[in-house]
Amino acid sequence: MKPKKIAAAKARKTTKAVSSKSKAAKKITAKKPAARKVAAKQVKAQAPTAKNIAYDPQIIEKKWQAKWEADKLYRAVIDERKPKHYALTMLPYPSGDLHIGHWYAMTPSDARARFKRMQGYNVLFPMGFDAFGLPAENAAIRDGIHPMKRTYQNIERMRKQLKSMGAMFDWSREVVSSDPEFYRWTQWFFIQLYKAGLAYRKMAAVDWCPKDNTTLAREQVIGENRVCERCGTPVIKKDLEQWFFKTTKYADELLRFDELDWPQTVKTLQTNWIGRSEGASVHFKTEAGEDIEIFTTRPDTLWGATFMVFAPEHPLVDKVTTPEQKAAVEAYKAQAARQSDIEREAADKEKTGVFTGGYAINPVNDERIPIWIADYVLLSYGTGAIMAVPAHDERDFAFARKYDLPIVPVIQPEGVTLDGATMERAHEHEGVMINSGPFNGTRATDEKGMANPAIKAVVEWLEQKGIGRRAVNYRYRDWLISRQRYWGAPIPMVYCEKHGWNPVPDDQLPVLLPEDVEWKPTGESPLKLHPTWKNTACPECGEPAVRETDTMDTFMCSSWYHLRYLSPHYNKGPFDEKEYNYWMPVDTYTGGIEHATMHLLYTRFFHKALRDMGITEGNEPMIQLRNQGMVLAEDNSKMSKSRGNVVAPDRLVEKYGADTVRAYLMFFARWEMGAPWDSQGIEGSARWIRRTWILFTDPSTTLRSAQDEPIAATDETKKNLRRKVHQTLRKVTRDFENFEFNTIISSLMELMNEMYKAREAGAVGTPEWNEATEIYLKMLAPVAPHIAEELWTHQMGKPYSIHQQTWPKYDEEAAKEDTIEIPVQVNGKVRDRIVVAADASEKAIEATALASPTVQKFLEGRPPKKVIVAQKRLVSVVV
RNA sequence: GCCGAAGUGGCGGAACAGGCAGACGCGCACGACUCAAAAUCGUGUUCCUUCGGGAUUGAGGGUUCGAUUCCCUCCUUCGGCACCA
Numbered sequence: 001m002k003p004k005k006i007a008a009a010k011a012r013k014t015t016k017a018v019s020s021k022s023k024a025a026k027k028i029t030a031k032k033p034a035a036r037k038v039a040a041k042q043v044k045a046q047a048p049t050a051k052n053i054a055y056d057p058q059i060i061e062k063k064w065q066a067k068w069e070a071d072k073l074y075r076a077v078i079d080e081r082k083p084k085h086y087a088l089t090m091l092p093y094p095s096g097d098l099h100i101g102h103w104y105a106m107t108p109s110d111a112r113a114r115f116k117r118m119q120g121y122n123v124l125f126p127m128g129f130d131a132f133g134l135p136a137e138n139a140a141i142r143d144g145i146h147p148m149k150r151t152y153q154n155i156e157r158m159r160k161q162l163k164s165m166g167a168m169f170d171w172s173r174e175v176v177s178s179d180p181e182f183y184r185w186t187q188w189f190f191i192q193l194y195k196a197g198l199a200y201r202k203m204a205a206v207d208w209c210p211k212d213n214t215t216l217a218r219e220q221v222i223g224e225n226r227v228c229e230r231c232g233t234p235v236i237k238k239d240l241e242q243w244f245f246k247t248t249k250y251a252d253e254l255l256r257f258d259e260l261d262w263p264q265t266v267k268t269l270q271t272n273w274i275g276r277s278e279g280a281s282v283h284f285k286t287e288a289g290e291d292i293e294i295f296t297t298r299p300d301t302l303w304g305a306t307f308m309v310f311a312p313e314h315p316l317v318d319k320v321t322t323p324e325q326k327a328a329v330e331a332y333k334a335q336a337a338r339q340s341d342i343e344r345e346a347a348d349k350e351k352t353g354v355f356t357g358g359y360a361i362n363p364v365n366d367e368r369i370p371i372w373i374a375d376y377v378l379l380s381y382g383t384g385a386i387m388a389v390p391a392h393d394e395r396d397f398a399f400a401r402k403y404d405l406p407i408v409p410v411i412q413p414e415g416v417t418l419d420g421a422t423m424e425r426a427h428e429h430e431g432v433m434i435n436s437g438p439f440n441g442t443r444a445t446d447e448k449g450m451a452n453p454a455i456k457a458v459v460e461w462l463e464q465k466g467i468g469r470r471a472v473n474y475r476y477r478d479w480l481i482s483r484q485r486y487w488g489a490p491i492p493m494v495y496c497e498k499h500g501w502n503p504v505p506d507d508q509l510p511v512l513l514p515e516d517v518e519w520k521p522t523g524e525s526p527l528k529l530h531p532t533w534k535n536t537a538c539p540e541c542g543e544p545a546v547r548e549t550d551t552m553d554t555f556m557c558s559s560w561y562h563l564r565y566l567s568p569h570y571n572k573g574p575f576d577e578k579e580y581n582y583w584m585p586v587d588t589y590t591g592g593i594e595h596a597t598m599h600l601l602y603t604r605f606f607h608k609a610l611r612d613m614g615i616t617e618g619n620e621p622m623i624q625l626r627n628q629g630m631v632l633a634e635d636n637s638k639m640s641k642s643r644g645n646v647v648a649p650d651r652l653v654e655k656y657g658a659d660t661v662r663a664y665l666m667f668f669a670r671w672e673m674g675a676p677w678d679s680q681g682i683e684g685s686a687r688w689i690r691r692t693w694i695l696f697t698d699p700s701t702t703l704r705s706a707q708d709e710p711i712a713a714t715d716e717t718k719k720n721l722r723r724k725v726h727q728t729l730r731k732v733t734r735d736f737e738n739f740e741f742n743t744i745i746s747s748l749m750e751l752m753n754e755m756y757k758a759r760e761a762g763a764v765g766t767p768e769w770n771e772a773t774e775i776y777l778k779m780l781a782p783v784a785p786h787i788a789e790e791l792w793t794h795q796m797g798k799p800y801s802i803h804q805q806t807w808p809k810y811d812e813e814a815a816k817e818d819t820i821e822i823p824v825q826v827n828g829k830v831r832d833r834i835v836v837a838a839d840a841s842e843k844a845i846e847a848t849a850l851a852s853p854t855v856q857k858f859l860e861g862r863p864p865k866k867v868i869v870a871q872k873r874l875v876s877v878v879v
Numbered sequence: 880g881c882c883g884a885a886g887u888g889g890c891g892g893a894a895c896a897g898g899c900a901g902a903c904g905c906g907c908a909c910g911a912c913u914c915a916a917a918a919u920c921g922u923g924u925u926c927c928u929u930c931g932g933g934a935u936u937g938a939g940g941g942u943u944c945g946a947u948u949c950c951c952u953c954c955u956u957c958g959g960c961a962c963c964a
Contacts, residue, residue, distance in 0.1 A: 683905075684903090
């Protein structure tokens with residue numbers, strides 16, 4: 001049993017009695033059971049008094065939301081006298097209803113933005129809607145409701161729900177990505193990227209339903225046999241000319257994170273996603289007369305390349321295939337094409353392949369090597385063809401053993417002699433080069449790329465000889481922008497027979513989506529089917545030309561929306577430079593980890609590309625990033641409509657009020673981790689908010705301070721209260737900085753419990769009490785903005801608004817303890833606790849510890865071998 | 880398979896920088912109030928115990944006077960990538 005606990009318990013015991021204002025009530029602080037009973041009865045008889053108002057969040061929350069809005073309290077306006085803070089949280093897709101996950105992402109972000117504001121920053125905290133996208137279009141196909149209508153209805157509904165959070169969103173800066181005044185600039189950016197040479201067209205495969213005659217998104221392809229979601233027809237791959245952005249041009253820069261305060265996990269995810277590997281590009285001749293470049297990370301093993309493997313779809317396959325092998329090759333190609341991606345990518349799948357009959361020449365030793373095709377070589381990576389070095393690559397080894405191809409070791413590990421005929425696995429590690437002509441004896445390490453002396457030597461030699469060069473390859477692909485959809489920003493390009501593709505002139509932007517469109521049940525793009533929309537004039541010659549009927553990936557909108565918030569209605573450019581110069585970059589960006597690779601990489605790419613065009617400044621758009629976790633359903637599963645286990649924030653707000661919901665979301669889990677929802681758990685937060693209300697409104701507080709009664713509190717009580725206040729302030733300040741919301745709430749709960757205790761001890765009306773109430777409410781303000789405002793402005797009569805107050809500074813001196821309790825260990829076990837003055841010397845602490853009878857008992861008369869006094873935290877005695 | 884994150888009471892979690900494990904809250908038990916219930920308030924709540932104490936932060940080892948924290952091996956869960964040449 002800890003002394004702390006006893007004290008707290010005592011405080012709680014007397015709370016009830018104190019709700020009386022009578023003189024008798026004062027007596028009962030001496031806590032005789034009989035007296036308490038009397039007091040409680042009196043309370044009942046008096047209640048409700050005018051002063052003893054019940055907590056009604058429905059009334060106060062609506063009241064303050066209306067007033068804040070009317071007063072434009074959260075308008076963010078450039079103010080050069082103040083440091084700026086651009087806090088951004090990812091904008092929602094208007095799906096219809098706000099989800100508890102939105103609340104979980106947004107309300108702690110809001111609390112932190114509010115904290116920053118109270119710290120003196122000029123804070124911009126905007127909100128908007130990522131309004132284009134597939135769900136609205138699907139609904140249109142299903143129900144015949146126009147996506148525009150549905151989207152804007154949803155936005156209206158969700159805007160209202162968002163406002164019920166009591167967040168400090170500056171709604172005057174709201175953006176909706178499907179508004180023409182927004183997508184005009186999305187289109188403008190496309191054109192800028194096009195003009196900068198970063199947009200190009202190429203053929204790319206899409207998943208296609210041959211029956212519905214339409215492209216399918218990944219989630220519209222169902223099951224292992226990959227059928228169309230609508231009609232069950234097996235999906236095929238279809239090649240279409242599509243628009244791409246050259247994101248890979250920035251791959252190397254995107255791998256640099258030195259200006260970013262981002263979670264390590266996100267940086268790792270992006271690094272893996274980009275998948276940079278260093279090596280060499282090597283030129284091979286084939287006997288069919290066509291040359292081929294291959295990429296390898298191990299040019300040091302070139303002398304061990306005993307065959308080549310092409311991807312079955314590789315365009316050169318037909319050229320190198322001999323007539324005798326043609327049938328086998330065709331058969332293999334056909335079965336590879338039939339396989340789903342999933343089957344093909346199964347890791348444990350046995351290697352298969354077919355000899356083409358063709359040969360290539362290994363350029364380093366002029367050996368004639370056979371060309372095979374196999375589905376373990378992917379057309380999408382590297383050049384779609386590899387040199388196979390079975391002695392030093394597991395996959396090539398398995399393939400060579402299966403088809404009885406030669407294995408020649410060229411890297412000899414220390415103390416072992418590798419023999420191609422008998423070795424049981426590939427040797428993928430360090431050793432000394434052998435069988436490698438001029439390089440025999442060169443040391444190959446486990447280092448990758450040019451850091452490996454063997455690779456470096458060979459690459460330099462290849463370059464000299466003109467048969468290869470240093471090369472870097474990426475897993476990362478260029479960004480495919482085209483979507484064969486209606487509900488997106490039209491790609492502002494026009495095709496003319498004579499002049500090819502040209503951008504729509506600026507003065508004709510935006511290219512508006514036609515509203516008079518119809519949906520076929522198949523999902524074919526209405527833009528393609530529209531009778532007149534695509535007809536236009538060539539910007540070059542004025543002759544009849546056609547518009548691009550594809551629209552843009554919605555990631556395009558989210559790549560720059562943070563810039564539109566700067567000046568949502570500005571019409572001379574995508575943003576007002578003045579606003580940009582003041583607010584950018586985004587200081588704090590919050591959102592889900594699921595956007596780690598796509599959205600966040602696209603946004604960084606976009607910013608860098610714009611920087612190089614002189615449109616933006618700085619290298620990064622968002623300096624600090626934090627990810628929240630996920631709120632799971634009570635049974636630990638994911639929440640989903642189909643499972644019927646979603647938690648509706650609207651109903652929680654009705655039942656508990658927004659302040660309680662906010663507090664619980666901050667309290668119930670580590671923010672970055674998330675946790676299952678607990679419908680009982682929220683009662684605890686509701687209780688805390690209610691007890692806060694009672695602490696400030698109960699007659700035992702309000703009347704006591706009004707009556708100027710003599711102060712009963714001892715100096716010690718007052719000092720303890722002040723200490724707790726400043727300790728809490730120190731902790732809450734630090735926790736806000738670090739996004740540790742759960743411990744902010746628990747610290748505030750502790751302080752509140754302490755304040756109840758202090759009230760019992762007669763502290764109401766003292767300067768310490770008044771300071772405690774002020775600081776408590778200021779710390780509460782970012783968490784529970786409504787109740788804090790009500791208690792501050794209305795109940796205590798302090799100047800409106802609490803949200804314009806400055807964050808208090810903690811007093812280090814006041815937070816200091818007078819005495820400290822130090823545990824004493826004997827042989828590593830805690831045996832006693834001693835109380836010493838906070839400024840006691842180590843010597844004094846040691847003496848006190850050794851003098852303790854308990855410690856003496858455990859010493860059993862033995863002299864201590866060693867006594868360690870650890871910085872006023874612990875004494876460790878070793879015998 | 881590779882990369883990353885995380886494993887602490889019945890539950891969510893706390894523990895600044897190697898120094899009292901379990902703050903704060905939920906739940907539960909008992910009690911007060913109540914005709915009763917809800918609400919509220921109070922007390923207790925890691926496990927074992929011969930009441931001396933012992934064990935305990937996924938498991939096992941190591942470093943240290945001292946490890947939830949650092950190192951090694953392993954297990955489990957989650958996330959990412961997945962034949963990447």
